[in-house]
Amino acid sequence: MEQSIDAIANNLRNIRENRNLSLDQLSDLTGVSKSMLRQIETGKSSPTIATIWKIANGLRVSFTTLLSKPVVQAEVRSFRGEKPLTAKSEHYRLFPLIPFEPQQSFETYYVEIDPGTVFQGEPHEGNVYEYVFVFKGKLQIFVEGKKFEINENEFLQFQANCPHEYKCTGRNMATAIMQISYLS
Numbered sequence: 001m002e003q004s005i006d007a008i009a010n011n012l013r014n015i016r017e018n019r020n021l022s023l024d025q026l027s028d029l030t031g032v033s034k035s036m037l038r039q040i041e042t043g044k045s046s047p048t049i050a051t052i053w054k055i056a057n058g059l060r061v062s063f064t065t066l067l068s069k070p071v072v073q074a075e076v077r078s079f080r081g082e083k084p085l086t087a088k089s090e091h092y093r094l095f096p097l098i099p100f101e102p103q104q105s106f107e108t109y110y111v112e113i114d115p116g117t118v119f120q121g122e123p124h125e126g127n128v129y130e131y132v133f134v135f136k137g138k139l140q141i142f143v144e145g146k147k148f149e150i151n152e153n154e155f156l157q158f159q160a161n162c163p164h165e166y167k168c169t170g171r172n173m174a175t176a177i178m179q180i181s182y183l184s
Contacts, residue, residue: 007069008052009043015059016041030058079110091117092166094178106181113139113168113176121164127183130160137174140167150176 016026023041027034032054039045040055047055056063077097084093091114098108111132113119121130132141133155141148142165143158149169150156158164160180168174 005043005046008047008066009041011066011068012037012055013041015061015065019059026058030055032058084112087117087119089117092119097177100180100182105183106179108180109178111166111174111176111178113137113166113174115168115171115173117168119166121160121166123162123164124160124180126161128160129181129183130156130158130164131179131181132156132166133177133179135175135177137168137172138170139174139176140169141165142167 016023021029023034023037026032026037030037032051036045036047036051037055040047040051052063052066056066079097080095082096084095086093093112095110095112096107097110098104098106100107115137124130132139132150134150134152136152138152139150141150141156141158144162144164148156148158
């Protein structure tokens, strides 16, 4: 729990201030003493799981709302900043950019595919769409056996609840952004 103390402190203070609640009012809502709430908000106390649940229930927010690090308002990041996920041959590299979050219903990856590499995509469950934006190189994407040629500065949108395959057909590595959208 030690690494979450700052997140809990910031989240609790932000929620309280956004709702214009005093510490006394927050104490009344949650059943947690004003002094304990002050210690949590200032990062001087590591609350127990039971205390976090009391606060979450009193504020009517999810438990993870208090634990999650706040979303960064602006941040420059590299496409290749994280360690890639790879296929067995490591000729298909998937770099996570924006992970799935329940409140946003999509995830985004930077993709590198070496020449001649073929990758079999598993069907996704439900109403899921993939968007593949090619920046460099050429890709063939097969969706239910139908072949699509995607060149630089083009993209393909397809329903991804069926087998699909990616193949780099150019002489150079293909790079793309892949966004997976989970529709309800």
